[in-house]
Amino acid sequence: MTGTKTGIHRETRMTKYLTTTALALSMLGGAAMAEPVKVGMITTLSGGGASLGIDTRDGFMLAVEEAGNPDLEVHIEDDQRKPEVAVQLSDEMIQSEDVDVLTGIVWSNLAMAVVPGAVRQGKFYLSTNAAPSQLAGKGCHENYFSVSYQNDNLHEAAGQYATDEGFGRMFIMAPNYPAGQDSLSGFKRFYEGEVANEVYTQLGQTDYAAEIAQIRDSGADALFFFLPGGMGISFMKQWAEAGIDMPVVGPAFSFSQDILPAIGEAAVGVKNTAQWSKDIDNEANAQFVEAFQAKYDRLPSLYAAQGYDTARLLLSAMDKADISDADAFREALRAAEFDSVRGDFAFGPNQHPVQDIYVREVISEEGQLTNKIVATAMEDRGDAYAEECSM
Amino acid sequence: MSTILLIEQLLNGLQSGLMLFLMAAGLTLVFGVMGLINLAHGSLYMVGAFACAGVAAATGSFWLGLAASIAAAAAAGAIVEVAVIRRLYARDHLDQVLATFALILIFSEGTRWLYGSFPLYLNVPPSLSGSVTLPGGIQYSLFRLAIIGAGLAVAVGLFLLIGKTRIGVQVRAGEADREMIAALGVDIRRLYTLVFALGAALAGMAGALVGTIQSVQVGMGEPVLILAFVVIVIGGIGSIKGALVGALLVGLTDTMGRVLLPSLFDLFMETSAATSVGAALASMAIYILMALVLVVRPGGLFGARA
DSSP states (O other), X not given: OHHHHHHHHHHHHHHHHHHHXXXXXXXXXXXXXXXXXXXXXXXXXXXXXXXXXXXXXXXXXXXXXXXXXXXXXXXXXXXXXXXXXXXXXXXXXXXXXXXXXXXXXXXXXXXXXXXXXXXXXXXXXXXXXXXXXXXXXXXXXXXXXXXXXXXTHHHHHHHHHHHHHTOOEEEEEXXXXXXXXXXXXXXXXXXXXXXXXXXXXXTTOOOOHHHHHHHHHHTOSEEEXXXXXXXXXXXXXXXXXXXXXXXXXXXXXXXXXXXXXXXXXXXXXXXXXXXXXXXXXSHHHHHHHHHXXXXXXXXXXHHHHHHHHHXXXXXXXXXXXXXXXXXXXXXXXXXXXXXXXXXXXXXXXXXXXXXEEEEEEEEEETTEEEEEEEEEEEEEEOOTTGGGOOO | OOHHHHHHHHHHHHHHHHHHHHHHHHHHHHHXXXXXXXXXXXXXXXXXXXXXXXHHHHHSOHHHHHHHXXXXXXXXXXXXXXXXXXXXXXXXXXXXXXXXXHXXXXXXXXXXXXXXXXXXXXXXXXXXOSEEEETTTEEEEHHHHHXXXXXXXXXXXXXXXXXXXXXHHHHHHHHHXXXXXXXXXXXXXXXXXXXXXXXXXXXXXXXXXXXXXXXXXXXXXXXXXXXXXXXXXXXXXXXXXXXXXXXXXXXHHHHHHHHHHHHHHXXXXXXHHHHHHHHHHHHHHHHHHHHHHHHHOTTOTTOSOO
């Protein structure tokens, strides 16, 4: 396990460095009144899905550094995209490091392994990305906040967009795992046309020749697909090669800034749905996009924006309440009084966002591929599970 | 399903099978000749893809990238053989698995250190992009056709190399009786390095070709490695012919299973459930195939040693 260990060591070293800096700063500030808040960030920093975790971390840490709040300590660890590692890390953070807040998990299956246990032990969990339906409905919890969305949201918006565009027959496709099944049912919830065919691919599949032949043969008006990460890169390249003239719609995950360069020109023109885009016109967003580029020398992705907002939410609560008073702190989180990079942002009754969801188009801008908002798919969208949550 | 679609899917199965053959050929040679289980074979595949993407991005030429991928993977293979693998021949399989697993981690983190964590861009060269119309009106990707051609050419080349050349004779002899050919004055260490580098070069070439239509990222080799192991178990360990037949069987079963099983279940089930069950069963199809082959022929289809 040599390679992985060094990865963890690097993170631990970084944690130590940040902790020392925070401590040094707190001494400079004299007698700090508030109790420090310890945050444990568990995210994917190695292996196939690392680019998502790295963007989450970088967005989060950008907000932390900008705030310069000496009472905030962040411990960062790598879950290697493995549920068992994530559980082990959260146990360690809760029991020996005594963190107050956990955050950072990218994948829904890891979130399901960690979140219920953590919130039961009285810790807060702020989700930077994963928001499975199980935690939005019956399994909702007063200490669990999703700052990103509810998993179905972007798929629902794609369904709404397909309806608005008047696509009469859609070919829909997702990997065969819980988030993939949620994706297709989310899409169908708001799509009023006919489904020409629905196809489940294998999780981690990289060759889509068979599916592309089926799509060509189906005679559908348009294609909806959800294939996060490397799966989406492979699919889009092969799709472009096949030269099929059919509009493509999908959630933002396959057209996020972290993977657009790998897809290349093949992505141009694709419509994708997201609750954030770098061209949303507000002061917080303009400042975020500029600061992120200045610090990391690349454009921020959706995950970076979600990480950034999560940290800003936490900091806003820290200004208003002390972490030792959990009820007051929870109220401060619920109020969500921070300038979100998404503009309007509020929590619904199950502590998931109520927000606008946009349709973006992939464009080529100054030699770089990026997204531009072309329409608003849904306004003030909450989620389908809020009613089942009794909180 | 129309005949045209069926033929197109058969071509897809053939193409994925031939790429698997490039991976499996090296794996089965190394196992057959040296008795070594090499888990790091997938890393050599990744090295090929990254070398191709890196060189193609720097020079703008896919072909230079392809040449670089073969050279880089062969070099990486030769270095690893001399530095690490050579010490493992006498050890038991558990030691080999542990050491080559460590190599996977070293290769993955090393690649991440060199190239970063974000997937790389690598695309089809302009001369091979787009699709062609085959006889019968089948639209098929030109690059995939080229992959089929390259895979067949390598298969023929390997059969000639193993069957007709002096090195091939030595390799076959090494498989049959290691001590004897050493006693006959063949430099067995050099032969092993050569075979290992050859297997690595094929894996690197597969990585570059497949990376072009898929995604070039850290960890891309391991899923392929699992399939390659299935191939050599089906084909029989150590047999190039077995690797070819096994790879084609796996490629066709996987592709046709994905296409046909959901439509089969659709005949007597509700569509949503049928696609879900069909997809689940399709992902098991190659393992069911492997189990069936092992029941009938425990040594694999062309296994030298049962």
